[in-house]
Amino acid sequence: MTTVESEFQFSFGAKGSVCRLTVPVSIPMSVSVGDLVGRLVNAHNLPCYVEKDLHNALEKFISEETTKYHDDNAADLISKIEDGSIDIGQMADKWNTAFTQEHKSYATAKQSNDEVAFGEVYHQLIHSAALDTLLNLDHSYAAAVEEIITHRDMDLTKLQKRQREKMEDAVKRLGTTYTDEQVNLLAAKHFEDTQVKMYTIEYSHGAGWERHVHSCTIIAFYCAQMKTMHNLRLMCVDVLDLCRHKTLIVGNSIVPSPQRLQTAMSLYSNSISGLVLLVDDRINSYTGIKLDFAGVCQLSTDFHFPDLDTQLRVIQQHVLEANKNRTKKDIQASGSDGENTEASKVESVTDMAVSPNLQAGDFYITRHSSLAEIHTVFHLVVDENIRSSEISSRHPTIIGLRNVLKCASQHDVLNMTIPLFLVYEMSEEMTIAWCLKRAELVFKCVKGFMMEMTTWGGNDSRTIQFVVPKSISEDLFMQLSSMLPQIFRISSTVNLTRQK
Incomplete structure (x- = not known):
């Protein structure tokens, strides 16, 4: 809204003479009359006894000038409508839009999707008397699935042993009893039998806290920029132990673990727990820690989110589209001899084979409700040179870690x-x-990222857990523990414990 300046005059007696105050006032006013009076008294060293009269005079002046301002604007608009300068239809549409947005009773209600509605209902149930029922049901399903997975692994082990013995015997008798073609057919049959076994178990699975921490250091880090306290924890633990539910036995009965309760109560809250999982550039669950993580996910049915394989298939489709767009941008950034040549290169991207793999520093996210202490997993892509001692804060993995923390x-x-x-x-x-x-590199980079959180829109208190391999020595762990408060400039350690 535009403003105009009007001259305000105020006269008062002082020491036998008449004093006059003249100041410009912006109309409409952006501050209250009381605030402006206080500023005028302080700025012009006015006597305190004129403050009430000044307030009344200024209030009357502002009221009259504001009314005049709106009357002049209305008269100007009416004259423009009369001479055709403003389209009356467009003006009516603007008024209609403004009215429906300002008045809630006329505004269109926002449609909430099923996922949001389900989350709200579940959050209410888990904080009600139905908590025990839901928790016991979840535990019983998880126990049944775990039993199925255990039997599957045992049956697969036996099957693979029989297949190995039969294949070794066939290779020994190659050229006498067996031909090359028969050996190949036998290998194909073994693969098919294994896949059938896996499919049967996975189909039935789809239908249907106690943790040993070797070492733990906890400190509190106060970030002056955010004016919040953050917890920093250093742990020596297998990262997948944070995802596994441990069997809890009370008496002779197996009862739900406390982690299952904690996960359920915070699942649809504003305090989600995340894990950075380092993976290769292929989106699957076939090798390395990805295979181990998939095995943990299979131990309990996820009733809130799609299973891991389904999430990965959806992510793969998005990656193909993202890589196509990335290739187009790379071609455009590289320059060309002419506009037509550049356009033809960009158009050819749709016809060329786009890589389905990611690059170091990229990450994708999966959601889980069946893990012990984790709701969200950030799969951060790393490459072979991550073990090099020469990486810096500009390494793709470090930049990817920054983007992960920003997203979180x-x-x-x-x-x-x-x-x-x-x-x-x-x-x-x-x-x-x-x-x-x-x-030292990771500590300093994470500290810098935490300082940036004020610009990312997050000033809530946070907990960051740094995990190191279980095989490190006690001496190295103590050196890391000493490094943590030094880098984060903490005057004293709040809590230092070691458990065995």
Whole structure:
């Protein structure tokens, strides 16, 4: 809204003479009359006894000038409508839009989807008397699924043993009893039998806290920029232990673990727990830690989100589209000899084979309700040179970690678990010097990212857990524990415990 300046005059007697105050006042006013009176008294050193009269005079002046301002605007608009300068139909549409948006009774109600409605209903149920019933049902289903998976693994082990013995016998008698074609057919049959076994178990699965922490350091980090306290935790633990439900036996009965209760109560809250899982560039669950993680997910049916394989299939489709767009941008950024040549290159992207794989620093997200302490998993892509001692804060994985924390900050993921060394297993090149250098890099980068959270829109108190491999020495762990408060400039350690 535009403003105009009007001259306000006020006269008052002082020491036998008449004083006059003249100041410009913006109409319409953006501050209250009381605030403006206070500013005038302080700015012009006015006596206190004129304050009431000044307030009354200024209030009357502003009321009259504001009315005049609106009358002049209305008269100007009417004259424009009369001479055809303004289309009356457009003006009516603007008034209609403004009216329906300002008045709730006329505004169109926002449609809520089934997923949001389900989350709200579940959150209410889990905080009601139905908690025990839901928790016991969830536990009984999980126990049944775990039993199925256990039997599957046992049957698969027996099947693979029989197949191996039969294949070894066939290879020994190759050329006498068996031909090359027969051996190939036998191998194909073994593969088919294994797939049939897996499909049967997976189909039935789809239909239907106690944790040993070797070492733990906890400190509190106060971020002056955010004026909030953050918890930082250093743990020596297998990262997948945070996802596994442990069997809890009371007396002779197996009861639901406390982790299952905690997960259920915070599932649809604004305090979600996330995990950074380091993966390769292929979106599947066939190898390495991806296979182990998929196995953990299979141990309990997820009743809130699609199963892991379904989520990965959807992500793969998005990756293909993203890679296509990324290829177009790379072609445009690389330049060309002419506009037609560039256009033809961009158009040819739709015809060329687009890679289904990701790049180092990319990440994708899966959601889970059946894991022990984790709701959201950020699958961060790393490459082979992650074990190099020369990586810096500009390495794609570090930049990817920043983007993960930014995404978490913007979506209420207040508890994050990060592998401190950016690897899960110790190897020969990971000397003490290597570990300390890598830990210092990650600590400092995460500290910088936390400072950035004010610009990301997140100022809630957060917990960040740094995990290191279980095989590290006690001496190295203590050095890492000492490094943490030094980098985050904490004057004293709040809590230091070691459990065995």
